[in-house]
Amino acid sequence: MTLQFSLGSAAPETVDTPCVVVGVYENGVLTSAAARVNTAAQGAIKQQIESGDISGKAGSTNVLFAPPGLTAKRVLVVGLGVQKSFDGARYQKIHLEAARALARLPIDSAVSYLTEVEVPQHDATWRVRTAALAADHATYRYTATFKPREKSSQPELGTVQFASGEDASIGLDQAKAIAEGVRFARELANLPPNICNPAYIADQATLFAERHEKVSCQVLDHVELEKLGFGSLLAVGRGSANKPKLVVLEYKGGNEEKPYAFVGKGITFDTGGISLKPGPGMEEMKFDMGGAAGVLGAFVAAVKMQLPVNLVCVVPAVENMPDGDSYRPGDVLTSLSGITIEVLNTDAEGRLILCDALTYTAQTFQPRAIIDAATLTGACVIALGKHASGLMTKHDDLADELLAAGEHALDRAWRLPLWDDYQVQLESGFADVANIGGKNAGAITAGCFLARFTEGQRWAHLDIAGTAWDEGRKGLATGRPVSLLAQWLIDRAGSGS
Numbered sequence: 001m002t003l004q005f006s007l008g009s010a011a012p013e014t015v016d017t018p019c020v021v022v023g024v025y026e027n028g029v030l031t032s033a034a035a036r037v038n039t040a041a042q043g044a045i046k047q048q049i050e051s052g053d054i055s056g057k058a059g060s061t062n063v064l065f066a067p068p069g070l071t072a073k074r075v076l077v078v079g080l081g082v083q084k085s086f087d088g089a090r091y092q093k094i095h096l097e098a099a100r101a102l103a104r105l106p107i108d109s110a111v112s113y114l115t116e117v118e119v120p121q122h123d124a125t126w127r128v129r130t131a132a133l134a135a136d137h138a139t140y141r142y143t144a145t146f147k148p149r150e151k152s153s154q155p156e157l158g159t160v161q162f163a164s165g166e167d168a169s170i171g172l173d174q175a176k177a178i179a180e181g182v183r184f185a186r187e188l189a190n191l192p193p194n195i196c197n198p199a200y201i202a203d204q205a206t207l208f209a210e211r212h213e214k215v216s217c218q219v220l221d222h223v224e225l226e227k228l229g230f231g232s233l234l235a236v237g238r239g240s241a242n243k244p245k246l247v248v249l250e251y252k253g254g255n256e257e258k259p260y261a262f263v264g265k266g267i268t269f270d271t272g273g274i275s276l277k278p279g280p281g282m283e284e285m286k287f288d289m290g291g292a293a294g295v296l297g298a299f300v301a302a303v304k305m306q307l308p309v310n311l312v313c314v315v316p317a318v319e320n321m322p323d324g325d326s327y328r329p330g331d332v333l334t335s336l337s338g339i340t341i342e343v344l345n346t347d348a349e350g351r352l353i354l355c356d357a358l359t360y361t362a363q364t365f366q367p368r369a370i371i372d373a374a375t376l377t378g379a380c381v382i383a384l385g386k387h388a389s390g391l392m393t394k395h396d397d398l399a400d401e402l403l404a405a406g407e408h409a410l411d412r413a414w415r416l417p418l419w420d421d422y423q424v425q426l427e428s429g430f431a432d433v434a435n436i437g438g439k440n441a442g443a444i445t446a447g448c449f450l451a452r453f454t455e456g457q458r459w460a461h462l463d464i465a466g467t468a469w470d471e472g473r474k475g476l477a478t479g480r481p482v483s484l485l486a487q488w489l490i491d492r493a494g495s496g497s
Contacts, residue, residue, distance in 0.1 A: 003159070006160075012113050018107035018241055019074040040070055040497040061076060061078055074107070076110070082470055092134050095131045099160070102157050108156060111162075112160060131162055131262060136175075166331055176304070183479070184300045188204065189287055190477050198319060232333045236267075237318040244318040245317045251309075251353075260369055261361050261370045262370075264291040266318065267350055268286070273326050274328050277347060290464055290477060291462075295372075298486050301485075308493050320349045344436045355450060373485070374461070377465055379446075383416070390414060402462075405485075462484075
């Protein structure tokens with residue numbers, strides 16, 4: 001079930017709903033809505049605070065059932081933490097925890113007053129958008145048919161109304177569109193690799209284009225790619241029975257200006273090839289197309305928002321498998337750009353498909369800016385963990401735009417250097433460049449490799465290896481960096497730059 005959102009302005013003590021949601025800071029400080037509910041309910045919230053049942057700790061939740069004096073059947077009290085240090089990240093956290101708590105209750109709808117909580121430097125539009133996206137993320141369920149959900153006789157949460165004293169309809173509209181893009185990305189990435197192969201990604205992109213005006217899709221198969229000279233990309237896919245595809249989506253929402261371009265790494269499964277990965281945890285390599293899922297999700301969000309921009313989304317979709325025809329360490333490949341590449345490790349394959357896709361995107365569309373997203377290096381996970389995506393670019397203005405978009409969307413990135421000093425690590429005695437640069441600065445040398453194929457382009461690279469999915473047997477795709485990229489496009493549409 002997809003969560004539905006709306007706006008409302010009814011008083012919290014009189015709203016007719018299965019559950020009303022209010023907030024309490026630590027030290028017993030009530031929000032305005034909580035104070036009104038407390039007064040109408042004859043001090044029920046204060047009594048729980050005095051007894052120690054409600055602590056106000058950030059993200060804590062308590063349910064009051066059938067409190068007297070209220071029309072609502074329940075009150076969900078959410079802890080907001082210390083009031084003086086309240087910020088955007090904590091605001092997001094409380095909405096995530098509130099949605100999880102609501103989803104555990106036998107209710108089909110709720111009204112939240114947490115959107116009235118003031119957040120420094122953020123307006124009502126941001127508060128509503130962030131709340132809706134957090135709720136949608138927290139209540140997401142994997143919906144593939146081979147793991148059907150158990151049918152329940154209890155009601156399931158389907159609608160959340162957010163209270164706002166100001167007009168925040170733009171924020172809600174943006175949230176609905178971005179949430180659809182995030183769900184698109186998460187569903188695609190969560191699918192098993194025997195379903196989500198290069199052809200499947202191509203089919204999903206084609207279906208989306210057929211259903212939306214101003215959107216077109218072109219899919220190049222391995223025969224066409226060979227004719228065009230995609231030597232690096234095709235080498236990675238040689239060992240797989242699932243042939244590579246290059247998926248090209250175009251959205252013409254602007255005038256005649258050049259488009260923005262997204263490029264996403266689409267390794268639908270990565271065994272490492274001849275440089276075989278260890279067996280434990282290899283099942284997570286179905287998420288190695290997280291960059292493709294992310295840029296496709298951002299494309300979906302842009303179309304749904306009807307942004308007045310032109311946008312291109314290019315996805316090289318390839319499976320990296322060991323086989324008698326697989327490419328090998330020691331092979332020398334000729335890329336679409338003409339740059340030759342010595343393969344030192346077949347598990348450094350993402351950059352090999354991206355370099356050809358970046359060359360194609362630049363040559364074909366002459367875009368205003370290119371941003372690629374890729375689950376590229378374990379080194380980035382070591383450097384930044386699971387919280388920030390790695391950002392690399394030689395363009396300070398583009399870095400500033402993306403970092404600001406990430407902060408605003410709470411889908412943050414951290415800039416890593418892309419100095420030419422690191423390029424020496426990629427030197428080869430047998431080709432123009434080697435595909436790995438050794439164990440030191442692995443995320444950066446991967447970015448430096450891609451930089452060789454984007455000379456003259458306004459380009460940025462997002463390494464999302466740490467942020468694209470949650471680890472573990474039940475870990476799911478996160479949908480990042482859809483929110484970051486969507487916000488960057490919103491900003492571009494607003495500034496015209």
